[in-house]
Amino acid sequence: MYDWFKQMRKESPVYYDGKVWNLFKYEDCKMVLNDHKRFSSNLTGYNDKLEMLRSGKVSFDIPTRYTMLTSDPPLHDELRNLTSDAFNPSNLPVDFVREVTVKLLSELDKEFDVIESFAIPLPILVISKMLGISSDVKKVKDWSDLVALRLGRADEIFSIGRKYLELISFSKKELDSRKGKEIVDLTGRIANSNLSELEKEGYFILLMIAGNETTTNLIGNAIEDFTLYNTWDYVREKGALKAVEEALRFSPPVMRTIRVTKEKVKIRDQVIDEGELVRVWIASANRDEEVFKDPDSFIPDRTPNPHLSFGSGIHLCLGAPLARLEARIALEEFAKRFRVKEIVKKEKIDNEVLNGYRKLVVRVEKVYS
Template identity: 30%
Template sequence: MSAAISWDPYNADLAKDPYPTYKRLREESPLYYNAEHDFYAISRFADVESTLRDKDLFSSAHGDILEFIKARSVMPDSVFIHQDPPKHTAYRALMQRIITPKRMHAVEQDIRKLCARSLDPLIGGDRLDFIANLGAEMPMRAVSMLLGIPEKDQEAIRQSVDDRIRTEAGKPIDIAAQQQLQQEALSGFDEYIAWREKNPSDDMMTELLQSEFKDPQGVTRKLTREEISNIVNVVAGAGNETTNRLIGWMGKTLSQHPDQRREVARNLALVPQTVEEVLRFEPPGPFVAREVMRDIELHGRKVPKGAVMLMLVAAANRDESRFVNGDSFNIHREARPHMTFGQGIHVCIGAPLARLEGRVALEEILKRFPDWEVDLDNAVLSSTSTVRGWDSLPAWIGSRPKNATVSIPKPAAAEAAPAPAAASGEVTLEGTWNVVVKGPTGPQPATLVLEKSGDTYTGSQSGQGSTTPIADFKLTGNKVYWVNHVTKPMKIKVEFTGELNGNVLSGKAKAGFMGSYPFTATKA
């Protein structure tokens, strides 16, 4: 007798290969209840399809993520993917006029150039990381190009998206931390919007500034700055993550099916159906949540009003009542719609872009590297409960070297530069420190002034033409921490964490969604 079925979306071990459990759920428990986290889950294709289509019975008003619905989160109206009609209808209608298949396909050659930029330097080598070399680069730059985000800031945008979806293994999303990261991201987008308002261009941000729409109250008007910021945030996040994960799954799946990969390499006309089969076989978003709006009965069991229902998209995509031999990968499979991009009013508005990027990426990979073998021993699966994919997916290009046991080597560490000499005698923290942050656009100087009263430190930090009080200063042994709420050139929280060595402070400055950068401070 087999053990009782248990499925936990936070179980990192299960995430490595959830498909045997999904199969059991479909066969033995098509309506599953998890008492620990208090949610229901459905796994059969027909159930998932009908649920996603029923906007009245299954609501998105508190989001489509388990933790958000349990917390009764309320999103701004313009975060339309987390709304029901009429709010969802109003904003999506506007976005459908802007995110069109025609606009997406107009950038195909630009996407090819981005792929070439990432892949060409690897020609002649013997290793490739599908994420570090392509998945983390091309989608981020493509969606930023469409939005009108400057190239110098694109890496910071991707890091912001990664930070917001990442969770501690085995634990739910930290809602408070998520909201803080969200606010930091939005403050950054405000600056881009203000600049683009004065410098219009042929991009989505300009079109959002100039377009009129009929809002949920029926008033025809332009979007507010806050609404544009929210929409840009949604598009940047979704545009980065889906294709990043898709590229990883293409690399892994085609490595494990070399005969099919070689067939596609010989005939690139097979690429679109190959991308579609990878999307079915390994969907980047394995499940989506809804709130149940009234008591219902399903598979002989009652589900109460207010319950959270998880639709297991990845399980539905392998349902053998829908897909013959659903657990097998077959690029010649009969074309039938899958659930990866959803169904109903919330079907993914960016699906044309994801398919285009996936197709172009696979074509450009195969043109350069028709053979590869993924190094799974050194691959790293992402720590997140909302999407499933890889943080690193290294591979050997061409033939695997004999006795190869390691993946892409880490670059040799540069010889450390001599640290500034520590002053003789004891150094007190209070006083003036000259701070230099090595940011993405070069060194950023600032002046930190510290005062001490008893065991408490206060002070201020000046830079970029403004001075602001510091907050939360802590000294633990020789470790130092403080926060600077920068106001120019944009509002952002910068956290400094470092170590004191004589008259030198050194460490990292974490600038919200823009990432972390090294800093050094010397006593004036």
């Protein structure tokens, strides 16, 4: 894939594949992500249906069609502001993240699947705490996969019936239990907001699942990268702060995102009509030779490192501070306890948007007991 990205950056940085325009250069990708006035995220018609949603004229639909990810200002700003302060670094549950990390690691021994045993439960347990919901890791993971693994294949949501209805039923129950009561968690904020019921369900589901797959991918990818590129000693000595950023750049949890043009635009020598889809290849932008020196090398203390793995502009990932915190603590605590001797088995996620592992089995030796 990365060889193809390199070729496209040189030969056809703005490429139409017959359906979608594809962007591969850092400059172009960042420009599109930053320019919400010309490149819209309103891919499901959320902004257009807002009045009908709020007046109750649309009550039956797929809730996950109506989230801040698929909205433009001013709606986007309203949605983001509802919970943004909870993801401010100063408000994150640092002690709880470390407590969960230490507990999960204490249960591991000489050989284990870091995805199933560590990278999956950590972000689920943390966001469950913030939402104030029960920490059923398996169920939340199943629901996360249900939605996240269908990124790019939205039509499949109709074929999964029962499980999706269980997810909606769970979200309704949690939201209903908070209505009119003192707000003590993120679910309570959503339940007592001015959003329509469908929007509330979409918002709750987004917070519950959005960071799970991506943070799991970040931790898993970083463990592989740190092992392949001999980074563990650096992490033990210097901490994981910069190394996490390099893992984000080198092996981004999300390969690409998409926008739709609101007017005719020109990018380089290509004219793109209004209403056209534009695919932003984050993974390619992160390896752009014009921005990153020696881009195909993993350099744990790379500075500066302006990768686009959390996006850019108004849609910069709301949960980025939480993901960074979880990954940093997870990897630093992992490094304190284990030396990875061998990656025994790995199995990639079969998805064109998400980049990570379904399985990553490692054999380790303990640094100390």
